[in-house]
Amino acid sequence: MSRLIVPEPVVELAGIRKMYRSGSIEFEALRGVDITINQGEYVAVIGPSGSGKSTLMNILGCLDNPSDGTYLLGGEDVSTMSEAQLAHVRNRRIGFVFQQFNLLTSLPAWRNVELPLIYAGIGRAERRERSIRALERVGLGDRVENRPGELSGGQQQRVAVARALVSEPDIILADEPTGNLDSVSTEAVLGLLDELHHSGRTIVLITHEHEVAARAQRNLVIRDGQITSDELVAA
Ligand SMILES: Nc1ncnc2c1ncn2[C@@H]1O[C@H](COP(=O)(O)OP(=O)(O)OP(=O)(O)O)[C@@H](O)[C@H]1O
Ligand SMILES: [Mg+2]
Numbered sequence: 001m002s003r004l005i006v007p008e009p010v011v012e013l014a015g016i017r018k019m020y021r022s023g024s025i026e027f028e029a030l031r032g033v034d035i036t037i038n039q040g041e042y043v044a045v046i047g048p049s050g051s052g053k054s055t056l057m058n059i060l061g062c063l064d065n066p067s068d069g070t071y072l073l074g075g076e077d078v079s080t081m082s083e084a085q086l087a088h089v090r091n092r093r094i095g096f097v098f099q100q101f102n103l104l105t106s107l108p109a110w111r112n113v114e115l116p117l118i119y120a121g122i123g124r125a126e127r128r129e130r131s132i133r134a135l136e137r138v139g140l141g142d143r144v145e146n147r148p149g150e151l152s153g154g155q156q157q158r159v160a161v162a163r164a165l166v167s168e169p170d171i172i173l174a175d176e177p178t179g180n181l182d183s184v185s186t187e188a189v190l191g192l193l194d195e196l197h198h199s200g201r202t203i204v205l206i207t208h209e210h211e212v213a214a215r216a217q218r219n220l221v222i223r224d225g226q227i228t229s230d231e232l233v234a235a
Contacts, residue, residue, distance in 0.1 A: 007038035007039065008038060008039040009036050009037065009038055009039075009072070009075070010037055010038065010039050010073065010074055010170060010171060010202050011035065011036065011037040011060060011071075011072075011073060011171070011202075011204075012035075012036050012037075012070075012071070012072040012075075013033055013034060013035045013036075013059075013060075013069065013070075013071055014034050014069055014070045014071075015032055015033075015034065015068060015069035015070065016030055016032070016033040016034070016056075016059060016066045016068070016069035016070075016071065017030055017031060017032060017033075017066060017067050017068040017069055018030040018052070018055050018059065018064075018066055018067050018225075019067040028225060029052045029055040029225050030052050030055055030056060030059070030066070030225045030226075031224070031225040031226050032069070032226065033052075033056065033069070033222075033225070033226065033227055034227070035220065035227060035230075037202060037204065038202075039170070039200075039202055040197075040200050040201070040202055041202055041203075041217060041218060042193075042197040042202075042203045042205070042215075042216045042217045042218070043203065043204050043205070043216055043217070043218045043219075043220060044204075044205045044206070044207055044212070044213035044214075044215070044216035044218070044219050044220070044233075045057075045204065045205070045206045045207075045219075045220045045221075045222055046206075046207055046208060046209075046210065046213045046219055046220070046221055046222070047208065047221055047222035047223055048208060048223070049208065051222045051223050051224060051225065052222055052224075052225040053175070053206045053208075053222060054175055054206070055225075056206075056222065057173055057175045057204070057206050059071065060171075060173055060204060061090065061094050061096055061173050062078055062081075062086050062089055062090050062094070063090070065079070073089065073093070074093070074170075087119070091116055091119040091120055091167065092120060092167060092169065093169050093170050093171060094169050094170075094171045094172075094173060095116070095163075095164030095165055095167065095169040095171070095172045095173070096164055096172075096173050096174075096175075097157070097160050097161055097164045097172065097173070097174040097175070097177040098160065098175055098177075099175050099176035099177065099179045099180060100180075101148070101153075101156045101157055101159070101160045101180075102160065103148040103156055103159055103160060103163075104148075105147060105148050105149055106147065107147065108144065108145045108146060108147055109135060109140060109143055109144050109145070109146055109147070109148070109151070109159045109162075110128065110131040110132055110135060110144040110145070111131075112148070112159055112160075112163055113131035113134050113135060113159060113162045113163045113166050114127040114128065114130070114131040114166070115163060116163065116166055116167040117130060117131070117166060117167060120167055130166055131144070131162070131166055132144050134162035134163070134165055134166040135159070135162050137162065137165070137192075138158040138159070138161050138162045138188075138192055139158065139188065140155060140158055140159065140162065143155060143159075152185070153180050153181055153182075153185065154181050154182065154184065154185025154186075154188060154189070155185075157177060157178075157180070157181055157185065157189055158185075158188065158189065158192070160177075161177070161189060161192050161193075165192075165196060169201070170201065170202055171201065171202045171203075171204070172193070172196055172201050172202070172203045172204070173204050173206075174193065174203070174204070174205045174206065175206045176206055176207055176208070177189050177193075177205070178190065178207070178209070178212055179207075186212070190212065190215050193205060193215070194215065203216070213233075214233055216233060217232060217233055218230070218231070218232050218233060219231055219233055
């Protein structure tokens with residue numbers, strides 16, 4: 001007998017607004033965003049510069065609070081979580097990949113990758129082993145001791161992907177992960193995201209490039225702080 005698989009929402013945003021205030025000037029970067037993302041979905045958020053993509057990602061990643069609206073992450077209302085609970089969610093459930101890599105330049109690759117495991121309280125030997133395994137997975141098994149400055153941009157971004165996946169988070173949030181990369185490195189990073197998706201992770205990929213967005217299953221278009229289109233990508 002076949003079992004009906006009911007999709008589980010991991011992210012439920014309702015009426016999300018974000019106001020930024022600079023002096024006396026207020027700017028509404030998100031103007032009522034409603035999005036539900038189910039477990040295992042691969043979603044691209046596409047939109048022009050200034051449309052609110054990074055603002056949305058910061059809220060999804062619990063790095064910033066919405067000014068209004070509700071955000072349920074795994075069914076739990078983020079606004080009711082303590083700072084400690086939020087830190088736990090960020091470290092255990094979410095893996096981040098940023099456009100500017102955000103690597104610590106004084107640390108070798110594997111020490112960058114182990115950071116989420118330090119926050120998760122995992123012991124030293126296991127951290128090193130898992131970090132090296134994550135670097136092998138992104139094709140950098142021979143670069144574990146190199147510092148970011150000794151790596152190409154594409155390699156640095158792969159270190160960042162290794163850091164995002166080392167704690168085996170349910171959700172990967174990637175903000176323009178290929179924005180600074182050439183076409184070969186772009187393909188390598190997108191291939192890794194495909195693999196993570198196939199291994200059951202939920203992926204939210206932010207991009208302004210249509211070819212990149214086409215790799216996802218679903219495309220959300222954001223304009224002036226509002227979702228203007230939500231479509232499945234033709235296979
Ligand atoms: N801290 C802030 N204070 C004031 N305004 C802000 C702040 N951060 C972002 N904004 C404004 O909010 C709007 C959305 O910014 P956001 O960074 O989310 O855009 P984006 O879609 O990520 O753009 P890009 O493609 O250039 O990265 C922009 O108009 C921006 O100027
Ligand atoms: Mg941005």
